[in-house]
Amino acid sequence: MGEEVKLFQTWSSPFSLRIAMALKLKGIPYDSVPEDLSNKSSLLLEYNPVYKKIPVLLHNNKPISESLVILEYVDEMWKQNPLLPQDPYERANARFWAKFNDDSLMPSMWTVLRSKSEPREAALVEVMKNLMVIEGELGGKKFFGGEKVGFLDIVMGWLAYLIDAFEEIFPGLNLIDPERFPLLSTWMKEFYNMPTIKELWPAQDMLVSSFKAHHRIEQKTE
Known part of the structure; x- marks a missing residue:
């Protein structure tokens, strides 16, 4: 059974797009979960109860919030095509x-x-x-x-x-x-x-x- 990777996002958000780009560059398949920010889903509120905003990355049922934090998580979790410098x-x-x-x-x-x-x-x-x-x-x-x-x-x-x-x-x-x-x-x-x-x-x-x-x-x- 493969990994579960879901990205809660909106199509126009530059913060969501950061995560989509990182996953794409890493070659990680994921499911996109579109969010309507005027009517946020119960899942989004559950996975990000503090800020209640996108993006949220769900990896094997573990939610990660805040785009810069998610980017570092993606880079550490999947080592191929590193994003951050090694130095x-x-x-x-x-x-x-x-x-x-x-x-x-x-x-x-x-x-x-x-x-x-x-x-x-x-x-x-x-x-x-x-x-x-x-x-x-x-x-x-x-x-x-x-x-x-x-x-x-x-x-x-x-x-x-x-x-x-x-x-x-x-x-x-x-x-x-x-x-x-x-x-x-x-x-x-x-x-x-x-x-x-x-x-x-x-x-x-x-x-x-x-x-x-x-x-x-x-x-x-x-």
């Missing part, structure tokens, strides 16, 4: 930048998307500062993981498929200009077009529709 310093560095992404870069981006025109300009300054920091961390490497995709590429992967959607929603918003961010722009294309994970990307038109609807709701509540 302790490099592993710590990858974890540091993953936390920077989740604590600084992503929140600053959401602030831009949820702001009206004038506050948005101020919020953009913070986004550009954070993106420049990430540009520097990428350095001259093909991927954040070096010559192959690794832990930090997966964590930063939302940039590769969400930026175009954001720029379509807000005409004139130019977040990652190739002249200003040549390394990030090149990385985004390389990562997005990787054959192993390309099939996992959500449809762009669905993303745009979803975020437009969400943005209208946000504006109505201001």
Whole structure:
């Protein structure tokens, strides 16, 4: 009898997509369990009673929550195609930048998307500062993981498929200009077009529709 691997997720969540990419790169088959976050299933609430959110990985009836924790679990459980570097310093560095992404870069981006025109300009300054920091961390490497995709590429992967959607929603918003961010722009294309994970990307038109609807709701509540 084989392993039971289930991923409780939503189709548009970058946090869910991290786990799907990791499992795909590891070659681990899994069952996707779609969740409606406006009507969360009893199983999701049972498996993640603290935060009550996706993603949740269920491995042989044992639930693991929080995307960064799940990524490390996947990497430790299935040793093939390691995601984190082997060197302790490099592993710590990858974890540091993953936390920077989740604590600084992503929140600053959401602030831009949820702001009206004038506050948005101020919020953009913070986004550009954070993106420049990430540009520097990428350095001259093909991927954040070096010559192959690794832990930090997966964590930063939302940039590769969400930026175009954001720029379509807000005409004139130019977040990652190739002249200003040549390394990030090149990385985004390389990562997005990787054959192993390309099939996992959500449809762009669905993303745009979803975020437009969400943005209208946000504006109505201001």
